[in-house]
Amino acid sequence: MTQYHPLNEQEAIAIARNISGIFAAEGELSCREIGDGNLNLVFHVSQPSTGASVIVKQALPYAKVVGESWPLSLDRARIEGEALIIQDRLAPGLVPTVHQVDHDLAFTVMEDLSSHVIMRQGLIEGGVYPLFAEHISDFLAQTLFFTSDLGMSQQEKKLLSRSFVNPDLCKITEDLIFDHPYTNADTNSFDAHLQGEAERLWADAGLHLEVALLREKFLTHAQALLHGDLHTGSIFITEQSTKVIDPEFAYFGPIGFDIGAVIANLLLHYAGQEHWSADAKARAERRRYLTDTVRDIWIAFDRKFRALWQEHGTDRIAKTVGYEDDYMRRLLQDTAGFAGAKVVRRIVGLAHVADIDKIPDPAVRSKAQRMALAIGTALIKRNRQITSIEQIIEIADSVSEA
Amino acid sequence: MTQYHPLNEQEAIAIARNISGIFAAEGELSCREIGDGNLNLVFHVSQPSTGASVIVKQALPYAKVVGESWPLSLDRARIEGEALIIQDRLAPGLVPTVHQVDHDLAFTVMEDLSSHVIMRQGLIEGGVYPLFAEHISDFLAQTLFFTSDLGMSQQEKKLLSRSFVNPDLCKITEDLIFDHPYTNADTNSFDAHLQGEAERLWADAGLHLEVALLREKFLTHAQALLHGDLHTGSIFITEQSTKVIDPEFAYFGPIGFDIGAVIANLLLHYAGQEHWSADAKARAERRRYLTDTVRDIWIAFDRKFRALWQEHGTDRIAKTVGYEDDYMRRLLQDTAGFAGAKVVRRIVGLAHVADIDKIPDPAVRSKAQRMALAIGTALIKRNRQITSIEQIIEIADSVSEA
Structure with missing residues (x-):
């Protein structure tokens, strides 16, 4: 030793x-x-x-x-x-x-993945990754299905969960995503021009209820072995290859948390287009690429997860009529809610993203930040009413067009 | 060693x-x-x-x-x-x-608890336990609150959960409560006169969906450290004292599962009154005693759990406006659903209860069994619409008066 x-x-x-x-x-x-x-x-x-x-x-x-x-x-x-x-x-x-x-x-x-770039940086540099939705939906469907009670022995899952009790890193998420952004916490960090926006977050009781419900799911819903921190800084990418890294936050939690993380980071980059696109036309095209990717990810994930369910479902109960549709609807709602929480924390919480923070002009940055906050809070508030990925895209587009 | x-x-x-x-x-x-x-x-x-x-x-x-x-x-x-x-x-x-x-x-x-009797036997012998609702609601509120994320450090709870990974005994519950009663399984055991009732259970798709959702909660919702098998055979009792025994099924699961187990066993005894009461008047009185106890347990549990929440809540998020009411409503719904599942399995599944099985006259026993099945299936089917303990009592009374 x-x-x-x-x-x-x-x-x-x-x-x-x-x-x-x-x-x-x-x-x-x-x-x-x-x-x-x-x-x-x-x-x-x-x-x-x-x-x-x-x-x-x-x-x-x-x-x-x-x-x-x-x-x-x-x-x-x-x-x-x-x-x-x-x-x-x-x-x-x-x-x-x-x-x-x-x-x-x-x-x-x-x-060694030096031949790849970190996806966040790649996106900032205007990269287009035509295989990303296919790859990440594979990653999500395979890792989440086969570590859930749907895709592995329920008894082996319980034993495996002991190895992924992860209190230190879960605590970071519990504090920095589900708590601090919604109160005047010392750890928060935001541009002075967002003071009013932050105070509105801290006073929004309807928002707080939804965040409390999402936090409860993070604390108690042990659906599958999550990556736990699946933002675009945890993805190495090229046009042909996608490699997910850094699963140190892994634990058994709600499936929507991982899917929501990917979508949140695409939407943060979407808000950042206020700066990163050269003009209105380029901005609209780039945003269309990003929302197409969001749609493609969910639709491919939904298709692949259902296919695994049909082919590899562990037991007959999972085949109960109506259960799969109910489950996938709840996954989409969780995805929306967690995506919203992950967007909000990147604007007012401790850890930010370059997609927004590297915008040099304060006025442009402020516009992107407000857009991200509007998208994030709408996703959180409406998560329990979402029934289609189109509604998530419409939330982003209606904010950016407002 | x-x-x-x-x-x-x-x-x-x-x-x-x-x-x-x-x-x-x-x-x-x-x-x-x-x-x-x-x-x-x-x-x-x-x-x-x-x-x-x-x-x-x-x-x-x-x-x-x-x-x-x-x-x-x-x-x-x-x-x-x-x-x-x-x-x-x-x-x-x-x-x-x-x-x-x-x-x-x-x-x-x-x-040694030899001075007590097993509550199931005590009830069969006509026992009245005026302190039971007070005691069992104390047990439920204290053990469930202080092992939940509401009442203990979320990080210590994660570490504690490792000691209560309990695959063998959870498997018994998963099979015998949430699976076998709803299909023609070898383990099922029921009187021949219930063949038609059993076949209706096996064919009821709406019921199966609710059971699948309840099973998912049992598998994934790690709310608190449950007793896990809290029927009236796991309770030693006198008029002055209540002792809960045999927590070998303990694991971190949904709180409503424990409360539902207590209520289910009172309702099984309620159905058994077809035999155990001497006449219609005695039967009505005894059933009134049992439903009063069901009501008292929930109301006292609800009051005590909320009081602990206010006094000992771990963090500020749990104080979010509206969260406590939402949480308690969901606990009641889970309680109804799990109570229903626990009633049904005692009639058609592997393990039965003396309250029903010891009824000597097959016609009377059949009536009690059908009543229990009607109560159990109604609780399962309506669990997500329940908003008051009165609705649970009304389900029992409307079945027994039908």
């Missing part, structure tokens, strides 16, 4: 060298630490003579966000490693391959 | 003797095994010279029901012991005191 300590580059090289089938026996390895240093060390270990490379990702025993630091369990490295292995089995090709998980030193050795 | 083996009476005496503060140092101990031998050995160890006594309850590694035997995890003894300790802390005086829990030998040494 090795005592935990932060790795240095020489240790990362030694760990990487030990993985079989990656590097040639001869040939030096070089290493750079490429993490942002907030939560993890990320070592990129490569062999110039062969071009081979791997990532050694090590959890740090604390989180640093906007200058603050708080302790964070190293167990999240185990959770991330075990979640990646399950996701790789259920959605092969859509997550990085894991070569090694070490619980004591809290590191994972995994496939 | 002691290897598991079934205890004999001499070993039970040695274990009991070892508990401090129960028996005088001098004075022989005597022992009888008083269990039914289906799931557990139950040793009653007493000291005739002092009148002191304790119970040594040991789990057997199998379950025997109607001649069949299947393996069952000994871990349920640990779960039962740990649940009793938590319940004793939260609802002191309402469960037997636990003196020792031994995981290897799967036994618990606990308070």
Whole structure:
């Protein structure tokens, strides 16, 4: 048993060298630490003579966000490693391959994805990803169906859930998504010009009830093993390939939380088009691309999840007439509500997104922020009435056209 | 580490003797095994010279029901012991005191409740328990509130939930309550005169949808640490005292499942009054006593749970305007639905109740069985429309007066 300590580059090289089938026996390895240093060390270990490379990702025993630091369990490295292995089995090709998980030193050795870009950055640079809806709906349908009571033994699911009790990282979500944005919390962070908008959020009792109900689902509805943090910063992408990374927030929770995260981040980018598009025509086209993607994701997810249900449903009860339709309707409603909560927190809460925050002109940024808040709050308030993905798109379009 | 083996009476005496503060140092101990031998050995160890006594309850590694035997995890003894300790802390005086829990030998040494009777038998003998509604609503409010996200740290709840992953015993509930009664399953057991009623259950698509939704809640809604099997055979009672026993089905599940179990068993006894009451007047009075008890339990539970919420609510989100009312309405609806499912399974499923099965005259028994099925199915079908405990009582009364 090795005592935990932060790795240095020489240790990362030694760990990487030990993985079989990656590097040639001869040939030096070089290493750079490429993490942002907030939560993890990320070592990129490569062999110039062969071009081979791997990532050694090590959890740090604390989180640093906007200058603050708080302790964070190293167990999240185990959770991330075990979640990646399950996701790789259920959605092969859509997550990085894991070569090694070490619980004591809290590191994972995994496939290097340097050939991809982070999707958030790719979108900001105007990227179009024609296979993304197909890939992410595969990821969602496969990982969520086969870890739910619909797609695996209910008894094995209960045993598996013990490995994904994740209080530290769930606490971050419970506070930063379902609590702080709706009150005058110290952790909140927003431009001064949004003070009035923030105060309206803090005073909106109807909104708070819906958020409390969504939070209850996050706390109690153990539907499936979620990724738990599926924003566009957790997705590596090219035109041909999609790789979902960083499942350290994985736990058994409500399926709509993962789908909602993807849709929320597309809608945040949609609001950001106030700046990122060159003119009104380009903006309309780009927004159309984004809402088409939202629609394609839901429709493909719905089709694939239902197909898995029909083909691989665990038991006869799941085949009860009307049950599947009722379940999918509730998933869509949860998706809308969680998407709304994830949009709102990115405008007034602690952690923001570059799609909005990197807009240099305060007036344009303010317009994008207000649009995102209007979309987010409408999704939250109306989530229990949603019956079609078109209604989610209409909410975005009616706000942007207002 | 002691290897598991079934205890004999001499070993039970040695274990009991070892508990401090129960028996005088001098004075022989005597022992009888008083269990039914289906799931557990139950040793009653007493000291005739002092009148002191304790119970040594040991789990057997199998379950025997109607001649069949299947393996069952000994871990349920640990779960039962740990649940009793938590319940004793939260609802002191309402469960037997636990003196020792031994995981290897799967036994618990606990308070002897021989001065009490099993409530099911007490009711059959015409017993009236004026404090029962007060006691059981205390038990329900205290144990369920303080193990929910409303009444304990959400992070500690997640960690605690790991100790109550209970696949074997949940599987029994999932099969025998939420599956088999609604199909022509081998495990079902019912009087031949109910064949037509059973076939109607198996063909009722509207009923099946509600059962599927209830089963989903049982599988996924981890609201609080349930007793998990709270029928009147799990309650020891006198006019002055109520003791809830046998929480081996404990797990984190939907709160309404426990409340519904109590109400279901009162309503089964209500149906049984076709036989147990001497005449129509006595029957009406006895049924009035039972529905008054149902009403008193819900009203007291609702009042106490809300008072705990106001006084001990974990966080500000739970104080959101309208949230408490919405939550309590959903608890009542779940209570109705789960009560219905628990009534139905006792008529056509594997395990029955003496309140009905001990009715000697087949015609009278048939009338009671049909009444119970009508009450149970109505509760299931209407559960999502229930907004008042009076509607549950009206369902029972309208069936019995039909």
